[in-house]
Amino acid sequence: MDELPPAITHPEDVAALVAALPLPESYTVAELSRACGHLMDTTIVVQPYPESIVAEANVEGRPLPSGVLLNTAKGVHIFYRSDTSAMHQRHVILHELGHLLCRHPTATVDEPATDLNTANISQAAQRSHYHSDRERAAELFAYLVEQRGGQLSLPGRNRRDDPTHADMLRRFRSTFEG
Ligand SMILES: [Zn+2]
Numbered sequence: 001m002d003e004l005p006p007a008i009t010h011p012e013d014v015a016a017l018v019a020a021l022p023l024p025e026s027y028t029v030a031e032l033s034r035a036c037g038h039l040m041d042t043t044i045v046v047q048p049y050p051e052s053i054v055a056e057a058n059v060e061g062r063p064l065p066s067g068v069l070l071n072t073a074k075g076v077h078i079f080y081r082s083d084t085s086a087m088h089q090r091h092v093i094l095h096e097l098g099h100l101l102c103r104h105p106t107a108t109v110d111e112p113a114t115d116l117n118t119a120n121i122s123q124a125a126q127r128s129h130y131h132s133d134r135e136r137a138a139e140l141f142a143y144l145v146e147q148r149g150g151q152l153s154l155p156g157r158n159r160r161d162d163p164t165h166a167d168m169l170r171r172f173r174s175t176f177e178g
Contacts, residue, residue, distance in 0.1 A: 008102035009133045011140055017101060018144040026151035029093060033078075036097055043075030044100070046093055048082035067092035069099055069106045070124050076100060090152050091142050098141025104134045 008014055027035075033044040049057075049064055057064045066088070067080040078096045080089055099106060145152075 009137045014140045046078040049079045067096045069096045094142035095138045098138035
């Protein structure tokens with residue numbers, strides 16, 4: 001862990017990171033996640049909070065955070081609330097990817113994703129209160145990616161094979177491994 005490069009928090013560094021991302025004109029969450037996963041040498045799974053977790057949180061009157069980023073032994077999981085607008089959901093996903101790409105420490109749970117329960121999510125949400133400079137960096141990341149104008153489509157929306165996907169991955173690698 002000590003060998004990891006430092007977290008990115010300075011606005012100019014965030015801007016440089018986003019500028020270096022070779023985003024295609026449109027991409028799905030899955031495609032962006034795969035590309036970011038290659039970039040960070042991990043597997044990223046993005047999905048709405050499971051229904052059971054939403055139900056438990058409702059019963060307990062404890063609102064779930066807009067999104068949460070979890071590390072497990074199998075990779076990185078991003079959960080987001082699906083009861084908000086598509087625009088907000090996209091922003092939340094980009095925000096969480098921003099934390100990841102900026103190397104902000106994330107909540108870690110031991111259980112595989114299928115065993116994630118409300119306690120895990122809740123605990124992770126509490127632990128994922130980043131310092132404000134990291135929150136600003138993730139927000140800036142999401143904003144700047146949105147400013148790039150690329151369309152990020154959510155799962156289930158006009159999903160089609162994207163011929164630019166392989167090219168995006170190639171450019172991702174060459175950009176960051178060069
Ligand atoms: Zn955040």
